[in-house]
Every structure is written in structure tokens, then in C-alpha cells.
Amino acid sequence: MEHLTTSLDVLFILLGAILVLFMHAGFAFLEVGTVQHKNQVNALVKIMSDLGVSTVAYFFIGYGVAYGVFLGFNLDGQLAKAMTEKSGYELVKFFFLMTFAAAIPAIVSGGIAERAKFYPILLSTFFIVAFVYPFFEGIAWNGNYGIQDWLKTNYGAPFHDFAGSIVVHAVGGWIALTAIMVLGARRGRYGKDGNIKQVYPPSSIPFLALGAWILTVGWFGFNVMSAQQITGIQGLVAMNSLMAMVGGILAATFMSDKDPGFVHNGPLAGLVAICAGSDVVSPLGALVIGLVAGALFVKAFVWTQKTLKVDDVLGVWPLHGLCGVWGAIAAGIFGGTALGGLGGVSFMSQLIGTLMGVAVALIGGYIVYKLIDVFFGIRLSEEEEHQGADLTIHKIHANPPRDEY
Template structure:
């Protein structure tokens, strides 16, 4: 009887986490369509191929290198040992957490769109998914978390809390993208003699589809971060919903009905709530998501028009800055005084969030600096003018339009 109960529990955990992995895997289609809808027609094929290729490379390097770094588990053992008595739970946990690691190159892809060479970015993505991200992951969630988290708890009263990756995943991806965008420089014609010339997006329906796919999959991203069936939380689900809605409504008002900002507002809310989704009150989640959307609307405009940084999808403000806000907001709204669950320290959240920023900027600058100086990172002028679809993949996104 006890054996049957254990089998049922292990099977339930494996199924629970596998469904979460599939939902987060589907989010990568959302990343693809969001980018395809935002870039010009001459860059759409490249967006699709980049994200699928980055996913595939990330799978291999995270399986062989990244997951062992983060969690100390080596998969180079007989299949029977990998299956084990828990029905292969560690394998499906790898699948689930791989989906997080592979978000890093997918996030960066949107910032560097339309002018980056293909293989140098695949190489950078492999380094991030196989080494850079797992090292930080090990300090917060993994095998090396005891030392750092113990320091935070002993010094500031509580460990750093990031339930579903506002900081570990999104902030990391957004701040890694910033050096890449700066090293690449702006697209041809984006700024002429210091004057801004915005480049129109190509397809609002594709952009909206990408946002919807990401939003639906996000409930797997957040809820299944419990990683065990017994840890499932209705609070996480409803907080994710309220944060998403807050992001949409705040962006709707702040942007004056701009469809790009409205659909990215949903993502801003979801990014912001990841860290504290298991802690805060649903009404707090609504305002965390709403404030995240305001950061994106005004942050994107500030980045593009004041700083003159051609971050095509705005991944630095969307993932980087809002991810940092998500980590900090858990320390504010997670307190019992504001209706939260407690057990969290504002100073720990601030310190952990800023540590991620420093780590991502330093490693991103190092890796992209080396790539730029050695093998080169940007398409030449003629290749960029023709577009990466023709220059890299030798085909248009709509080939029949060019049949003579």
C-alpha cells in the first residue's frame, strides 16, 4: 500500500512538472512571434530560426554543463539510474528548468534583432545557457545557494526570495542584452544626424499572438515553479492573473491605447510578479504589474528617444529593469504589514536584485566584447540593408511575393 502511494505521488509530481515544462516550452513560440511581429519583413525568418536554434543549443549545453553546475546532477549515467525510483523526476525537472535557461538567449534575441550575425549569437547564447546563467542559478536556487542565502538571512533577516525568476531569469536576460545592444550599435537609419526615425513594426497580429502565447504559458512558468504537486498554490495563479491585468490596464492608459504597449504591458506585469507571486496579496499583485507596465511604457521611450539605444523589442526595460523591480517589489509587498505572507526582507531583495544586475552587465560585456573584437558580431552594411533573411537564410519570409 505504501509503495503504491509513493508511486502515485512520484507519478503526480512528474506529470505536474512535465505539464509545466510543456507550457513554458510553448512560451518560446511566444518569444518568436513577438519578435516576428515587431521586426520588419526582411528579418522575420531570422527571428524564427534564431529562437529555435538557440533553444536547441541551450538544451544540449544545459543538459551536459549547465544543470550539473546549478544542481550538481550528472546525467551521464545509465538510463535505469536516471529513471530511478521516482519515475525520472530529475529528468523532467531538467526539462522544466531548461525552459527557464533557454529564455536568456530568447530575451536577448529581441534586443539585437535585424543586424546581428547568426553564429556569434548562437555561441553567446550557448555560453549564457551553459555557464553564465547556471552559475547564478546555483547561488539562488541550486547547490551553492546555502552560502549566499545564509549570508542574506544572517545579515538582513531573510534569504533572497525569487519564486519564479523575476531576477534569476528576466532581469538576468535583460541586463545581459544591454551590452549586446550597445556593442552592436543602432540599425541603419534608426537615428540620422542625432534625429530619431522610428522604424515601424511589421505585424500587429503576430505581435499580439506572441503576447497571448507568452501570457498563457506564464501560468506554467509561475504556478509550476513549486516543482512538486504538494506545493501548488492558488495564490500564485491569481497573483499572476491580477498582475497581468494590471499591466494591460496601466499600459492602456499610459500609452493612450497603443497596441504594442498594451500587449507588452501584459508581459511587464507577469515579469514583475514572478519573484513575489507566492507572497503578496492579489491587490498588491495588480499594482506590482501595473507599475511594471509604467516602467516599460516610459522606460522604452526614455531608452529609445533620450538615450538613443536601438533595443528593438525593448528587452532592457521590459525584462531587465522590470525584472529588477519584481525582485525589489517582493520585499515591499511581501511584508505582512501590506497583506503579504511575510518572511521576506526588503534589504535582501534589494541587494540580491542589484547583485544580479552587476553580474549580468559584467559577464555580458565580457562575452560580447570578446566576440566583437575577435569573430565579429554585426552584419556588414550590405547584408543589413538586404536583411538577415536573405543574407543569412537565403529566403524571404514571403517567397511568393518575389517570384518573377
């Protein structure tokens, strides 16, 4: 029975890893559908290449930073043990958590689209996934540095983030903000008066919608299978994910007057927000969390573009950064028994953990992107940006005319 249970755990987390891996296709097509046609190839290649770099960075360094298991160096026979014990459970756990880590550069990619160099961004991906992301991941999910114990002692509960509203999404969104600020806005985006001068409508609503649907479906593996063991699976997590997703859809639909870009990002806003408390809030609480997240994304996207002049192409800071922050704080509100939750959460712990995650993302992200910009430069030239990243970097259009075959 023990062997059977272990084998089921391996299968369970492996299926989760596959679902989250497939979400990267969603990231790719969401970006492809949003950017200008001359940058579609670059969007596809970036997501794929980032995944490769992320896997290597996490295998050799990041997983060890977070969990103390350095598979790539086989310290104290760690890799050998992982290969032989518990049907290889530690290996598929790495696979599952690697897909989370790789989501960070995938999130960043959407924010910095259409003006970033290729190899310097890949280099930044390596450092982000090897050091910045796993530093906070280890604090939140492995109890590193005793911070979770301190929060429990002082506020009655540790920081609770079941599936990564802060650990993955907010960290990714706030890291993206630092990259956007280092890069600057796309040329011609804003006029001398500071107002938006050039509007870039989505190049393909069908691709954008396809990306959103892939992400939405894969998210149920992201959330439900964060239990990491078959005995920890909860139908509540699936139900809450559904209700928050629907809340995000409805809020985005009405707040944006049925704008297709906002409508298809609405479910993602709700799902980002519910990650943290999906195992402790009630379905009604999840619906409210999703409604607020959908409305927050619509309003924050417009605010960041028009008022703050932050040229975030896919709106990844509002979607992942701000909705992730809302989700973690909401877990401390709706997770309490007074509002129908299961309890075991503390508002102050949620607030402190959230601020800590944002600080790690801002400081770590800025150091990485600023240093790489200083030494290598991360911005395409004006001519390259005008020509488009597809021809500049990859020497091919998304749909080459026949005479280019």
C-alpha cells in the same frame, strides 16, 4: 501512495515544462510581428536554433553548474540514477528548468534583432546558458556559495525569487543590454544630432498580438508550476499572476494612449514583475505591482530609445530587465505582513540579491559578447543589414513571390 505522489510530481512538472516550452513560440511571434518584414524569417529561425543550442549547453554544463548534477557526463552515475529513480523526476526537472534557461537567449534575441550575425550569436548562446545564467541560478535557487545563508543570517530571510523576476527575466534583460551595446544601433536609426532618424513600425500587429497571447497563457505554467511539486501548488500564485497581468494591461493601455505595441506588452510587464513574489504578496499587492510595471515599461521604453539612444528593438531591457528589478524589490515591500503579504521576505535581501543578479548579467554578458565580437564579429555588414537578415542569412523571404518557388 509514495509512488503515486512521485508520478503526479512528474506529470505536474512535465506539464509546466510543456507550457514554458510553448512560450518560446510566443517569443518568436512577438519578435516576428515587431521587426521589419525583411527580418521575419531570421526571428523565427533564431528562436528555434537558440533552443537547440541552449538544451545542449544546459544538459552538459549549465544544469551541473547550478545544481551539481552533470547529466551529460554521468558523473558518479548521476544520469543512470535520474533515468531510474522517482519515475524520472530529475529528468523532467531538467526539462522544466532548461526551458527557463533557454528563455535567456530568446529575450536577448528581441533586443539585438535586425543586425546580428547568426553563428556567432549561437556561440554566445552556448556560453551564456552554460556558464553565466546558471552561475546566478545556482546562487538563488540552490544556495550555492552560501550567499543565501549569509543573507538569512544578516537580514532575516534569503533572497526570494519564486519564479524568476531576477533569475530569468532581469538576468536576460541585462545580458541583452550588454549585447545591444556591443552591437550598436541599427544603421540609420539615429541621425548625427543624436535624435531618432528612422522609425521602424511593427511589421505585423496580428503576429505581435499572437506572440503576446501565447506568452501570457504559458506564463501561468511558468509561475504556478515553479513549485515543482504537486504538494507545493498554490492558487495564490495563479491569482497574483492574473492580477499583475491585468495591472500591466491597464497601465500600458492608458499610459500609451492605447498603442497596440505597448498594450500587448503590458501583460508581459506585469507578469515579469510578479514572478518573484507571486507566492507571498496579496492579490491587491499583485495588482499594484502590475500597474507600476506596465507604466514603467511604457516610460522606460521611450526613455531608452530617445534619451539613452539604446536601440533595443523589442524593448527587452525595459520589459525584462527593469520590470524584473522592480518585481524583486516589490516582493520585499508587498510580501511583508504590513502590506498584506505572507511575510518571510526581507527588503535588504531583495535589494542585494537583485543587484547581484544585475552584476552577474552585466559582467558575464559583456565578457561573452565582447570576446566573440573580437574573434568572430557579431554585426552584419551595412549591405547585409540593408538587404535584411532573411535574404542575407537564410536566402528566402518570409513570403516569397511565386517566381521564387
